[in-house]
Amino acid sequence: MFIPDVVQGNQVGFIKGRLLCENVLLASEMRYNVLGQRNFWTLNSTTSDSWIWRRLCKLREVARPFVVCDVGSGVTAKFWHDNWTGHGPLIDLVGPLGPQTVGLPIDAVGLIDCQHDDSFIWKTDLHAPSNIFSAAKTWLALHPQNHIVPWYKAVWFKNHVPKHAFICWVVAWNRLHTRDRLRSWGLSIPAVCLLCNSHDESRAHLFFECPFCGAVWRFFTGRANLFPPAQLMYCLIWLLNPSRDKNTTLIIRLAFQASVYAIWRERNLCLHTGVARVFDSVLKDIQLTIRARLDPISRITELHPSAPSVLRTWFSLFQS
Secondary structure, three states, X not given: OOOHHHHHHOHHHHHHHHHHOOOOHHHHHHHHHHHOOOOXXXXXXXXXOOHHHHHHHHOHHHHHHHEEEEOXXXXXXXXXXXXXOOOOOHHHHHOOOHHHHHOOOOOOOOOOOOOOOOEEEEOOOOOOOOOOOOHHHHHHHHOOOOXXXXXXXXXXXXXXXXXXXXXXXXXXXXXXXXXXXXXXXXXXXXXXXXXXXXXXXXXXXXXXXOHHHHHHHHHHHHHOOOOOOOOHHHHHHHOOOOOOOHHHHHHHHHHHHHHHHHHHHHHHHHHHHOOOOOHHHHHHHHHHHHHHHHHHHHHHHOOOOOOOOHHHHHHHHOOO
């Protein structure tokens, strides 16, 4: 938990481990030798501090809403800076002039006639159990879910090929480094498409206005006698229900993603090697990829004789 690489890649475990595990040797050393009597929430880190300490200080504002103080004796609880009310630190509620107005110093603590010590609890909300930590709930609290796009299931469908789905997701958000985007960033590069050498390269051109790329996608839709929209984003919506036959639907979705992946891969090969392959070679690679993905799916359906074989659909329509 305390290795820098883990710290950088897992904020949930890092925050919880650093703020709550005070009995751990390293955490105790940081508390007494580095923090001392200073307030952890307000101190300023310096360039002479260690990387891991500066990293910890940067995460304070992320962690603070989840750290609630269960006041016991009041020896360690900070009246103004600790969240003991459940509504956040008082200093945030009343502002910096609060201590002066009330007449309590900024570092005030209170002593209460109580048998148990103060404790700090990690809570994702006021109603969360005080003795249970949930990494999943903390993750959702740190990364609230946004509105799901309507074409989500056209990309992340059951039995997708992960690397193909990822590239399609990037394409859908227009984040590929196509030449039109690179030129908009000020790079002095040719604008022409590497696959057809006749039009400027853009997302819309590659998927699927380019004669070469369009021929790849139309091979599969033509074999299934389907007519998808020409515009990419409308095509993604269409892929939610391209056919009444579920096997054809699965194959067309796989073919779409495999085509997108192969087109982008072929474009990069042309860019870095200067060699362009013929259409039949690219198409054969896509067919082999889809065939390899359908094989284990077909083996599962063989356990249910009433279900039609997806490989039978594949060979009857797409690879005769």
